[in-house]
Amino acid sequence: MAEITYREALRRALREEMQRDPTVVIWGEDVVAYAGGGAYGVTAGLAKEFPGRVRDTPIAEEAIVGVGIGAAMGGMRPVCEIMTVNFALVAWDQIVNHAAKQSHMFNGQIKVPMVIRTPNGHGRTAATHSQNFDAWFASIPSLKVVAPATPYDAKGLLKSAIRDDDPVVFLEHLQLYSTRGEVPDEEYLVPIGEADYKRRGAHLTIVTWGRMTIESLKAAQVLAQEGIEVEIVDLRTLRPLDYALALESVRKTHRVIVVEEGWRTGGLGAEIAATLQEIAFNELDAPIARVAGLEVPMPYAKNLERATLPFAEDVVAAARAMMHNEY
Amino acid sequence: MDKDELIYMYRQMLLIRVFEERSAEMYAKAKIAGFLHLYNGQEAIAVGAVSALNPDDEIVVNYRDHGWALARGCSARAVMAELFGRADGTTGGRGGSMHLVDVKRHFWGGYAIVGGHLPLAVGLAVAAQYLKTGRVTLCSMGDGSTNIGTFHAALNWAKLWNAPIIFLVENNQYAMGTSYDVHSAVPMLQKAAGYNMYAEEVDGMDVMAVREAVCRAAERARRGEGPSFLNAVTYRFRGHSMADPDVQRDKQEIAAWRQRDPIPRFADEVLLKQNLLTEADLQAIRKSVEEEVEDAIAFADKSPEPSLDTLYDYIYMQPVSNMQIGGSLMRPPKTIGRLSATSNGRG
Numbered sequence: 001m002a003e004i005t006y007r008e009a010l011r012r013a014l015r016e017e018m019q020r021d022p023t024v025v026i027w028g029e030d031v032v033a034y035a036g037g038g039a040y041g042v043t044a045g046l047a048k049e050f051p052g053r054v055r056d057t058p059i060a061e062e063a064i065v066g067v068g069i070g071a072a073m074g075g076m077r078p079v080c081e082i083m084t085v086n087f088a089l090v091a092w093d094q095i096v097n098h099a100a101k102q103s104h105m106f107n108g109q110i111k112v113p114m115v116i117r118t119p120n121g122h123g124r125t126a127a128t129h130s131q132n133f134d135a136w137f138a139s140i141p142s143l144k145v146v147a148p149a150t151p152y153d154a155k156g157l158l159k160s161a162i163r164d165d166d167p168v169v170f171l172e173h174l175q176l177y178s179t180r181g182e183v184p185d186e187e188y189l190v191p192i193g194e195a196d197y198k199r200r201g202a203h204l205t206i207v208t209w210g211r212m213t214i215e216s217l218k219a220a221q222v223l224a225q226e227g228i229e230v231e232i233v234d235l236r237t238l239r240p241l242d243y244a245l246a247l248e249s250v251r252k253t254h255r256v257i258v259v260e261e262g263w264r265t266g267g268l269g270a271e272i273a274a275t276l277q278e279i280a281f282n283e284l285d286a287p288i289a290r291v292a293g294l295e296v297p298m299p300y301a302k303n304l305e306r307a308t309l310p311f312a313e314d315v316v317a318a319a320r321a322m323m324h325n326e327y
Numbered sequence: 328m329d330k331d332e333l334i335y336m337y338r339q340m341l342l343i344r345v346f347e348e349r350s351a352e353m354y355a356k357a358k359i360a361g362f363l364h365l366y367n368g369q370e371a372i373a374v375g376a377v378s379a380l381n382p383d384d385e386i387v388v389n390y391r392d393h394g395w396a397l398a399r400g401c402s403a404r405a406v407m408a409e410l411f412g413r414a415d416g417t418t419g420g421r422g423g424s425m426h427l428v429d430v431k432r433h434f435w436g437g438y439a440i441v442g443g444h445l446p447l448a449v450g451l452a453v454a455a456q457y458l459k460t461g462r463v464t465l466c467s468m469g470d471g472s473t474n475i476g477t478f479h480a481a482l483n484w485a486k487l488w489n490a491p492i493i494f495l496v497e498n499n500q501y502a503m504g505t506s507y508d509v510h511s512a513v514p515m516l517q518k519a520a521g522y523n524m525y526a527e528e529v530d531g532m533d534v535m536a537v538r539e540a541v542c543r544a545a546e547r548a549r550r551g552e553g554p555s556f557l558n559a560v561t562y563r564f565r566g567h568s569m570a571d572p573d574v575q576r577d578k579q580e581i582a583a584w585r586q587r588d589p590i591p592r593f594a595d596e597v598l599l600k601q602n603l604l605t606e607a608d609l610q611a612i613r614k615s616v617e618e619e620v621e622d623a624i625a626f627a628d629k630s631p632e633p634s635l636d637t638l639y640d641y642i643y644m645q646p647v648s649n650m651q652i653g654g655s656l657m658r659p660p661k662t663i664g665r666l667s668a669t670s671n672g673r674g
Contacts, residue, residue: 062480063484067449067450067481068450070449070453073435074454074455098447103644105422105426106436107418108644109428111644142642193647
């Protein structure tokens with residue numbers, strides 16, 4: 001088993017699925033030309049390996065997604081790259097009114113087996129380029145939404161997403177592309193719709209996904225030194241949302257913090273907290289707490305950006321407060 | 328051209344006209360709800376275009392889609408049942424008037440977000456090109472959709488990738504109530520010229536002219552010469568939808584266009600003139616069409632409402648194993664259906 005980056009794991013998934021199925025293609029802005037393949041290097045080298053199947057497109061996200069939907073209807077399995085999630089707003093109508101409507105509204109006559117790959121993230125790029133819409137995507141019936149945190153999950157989920165018969169929004173993360181993790185050499189899939197324990201512990205449950213899984217793991221190290229053992233449930237799939245592990249964990253620890261990167265109001269954390277208390281109110285020894293991004297358009301200045309985003313220290317503080325009954 | 332085919336085209340146009348007149352009646356009787364956009368006046372376009380294409384060529388249209396569904400061969404029964412919101416409709420009552428579909432007939436649907444279907448049509452054409460199926464995609468739209476971003480993104484992409492597609496503008500000269508000179512800065516063909524796309528203007532009230540133009544465009548696409556753009560100038564004889572009192576259009580203008588009605592015109596200029604049919608034959612066709620639509624109404628009225636048990640069908644084409652406890656589906660789908668049946672929709 002080799003340790004590779006999240007970026008390389010994604011590239012391997014794309015390569016393997018393109019080798020396996022000739023109808024898989026990659027379309028997006030600068031997936032061929034720019035710096036050898038993709039604004040963030042995920043598709044590097046694939047255009048040479050698969051002539052005619054990796055194509056640069058105009059900067060027209062509504063068409064990248066819309067043409068992808070049509071091609072999927074017509075028998076292909078396009079993987080469409082939206083350079084960052086912020087630009088997915090330009091394609092919002094195509095995602096919500098078309099990709100997510102076809103199968104149900106047309107009563108099963110049309111399927112849309114496509115993947116929309118796009119990264120969340122930040123990096124001193126200010127308000128229009130540092131957003132997180134996980135909750136919006138996850139609120140749309142008929143979409144599948146995944147957000148892997150590790151190279152292992154990134155590869156296994158992307159392969160599942162490409163083989164899936166429904167439209168899958170695949171949320172990557174700029175800050176995770178260069179992180180490393182073990183990925184088996186042999187083929188494997190990670191099923192869509194299944195959460196995963198990333199750490200076991202008896203005192204407190206953290207429900208999270210994406211970059212915040214990694215921050216929560218860092219927080220767990222600190223908390224362990226203080227005698228607080230957290231259990232981390234990485235949702236991995238945001239729609240349909242798998243509550244089974246979170247419920248199992250709550251019944252053990254009786255304390256929950258939901259950790260998300262995006263805005264708190266109307267965030268996915270609010271939905272998860274509401275659902276957990278509906279089902280497992282009697283299991284809870286403390287109100288469910290939330291760690292989330294602060295609700296401002298992301299500032300450019302380094303200190304302001306850092307203050308806006310949640311990091312491990314925010315998780316540590318929330319966990320301490322909960323264990324000391326300060327909520 | 329084959330006599331039977333000409334007669335068939337006439338009958339199809341008449342079927343659409345009678346179907347739409349009776350649909351308006353059913354709307355007034357509240358058998359049909361929501362929005363109902365009638366095709367009266369534009370029949371020559373759908374019928375002419377469909378007659379020019381192969382049965383497996385792809386068709387994608389906007390929400391003014393009853394005429395297209397009927398022209399493509401969907402039964403009047405299935406279309407009327409859909410308008411009634413019943414189980415035997417083209418989508419089992421899911422989509423309604425604006426979202427008719429019949430994929431078996433390569434009719435990929437009516438789309439109700441103006442311009443939203445254009446990229447989808449380009450995608451179908453690109454898939455046909457990639458998979459080498461030899462199929463051509465026809466994408467129809469109103470003149471009102473030629474100003475939105477997806478129109479330009481779709482034309483650019485189709486030209487860039489040489490997609491085998493025909494963009495067919497049903498230019499009825501109004502975007503809802505807003506006339507062409509108020510909604511567009513340049514003449515229609517200049518929009519195609521902006522993408523260096525082969526383009527023609529067509530008399531949209533002449534079924535044979537539409538047929539011939541679509542034939543030329545389809546041949547170009549099949550020869551690998553890429554996309555074409557057709558501006559079929561037409562007029563709708565009624566308001567934008569049943570909700571439109573049609574007070575903004577000039578009465579004389581409407582009357583003048585009614586003089587160019589494509590149905591009697593085709594009867595006079597082709598069928599009668601070439602002695603293919605007599606007046607008595609035309610009367611017999613009208614009678615059979617009226618009976619067909621009457622039968623469709625009776626059928627739709629008897630068709631059951633869709634079962635509540637189907638509410639969650641096809642949310643996913645590939646269901647996830649533990650979906651019943653996931654997300655908003657906190658209860659197994661069928662339980663939710665039963666709850667809503669017995670408790671005023673709560674559940």
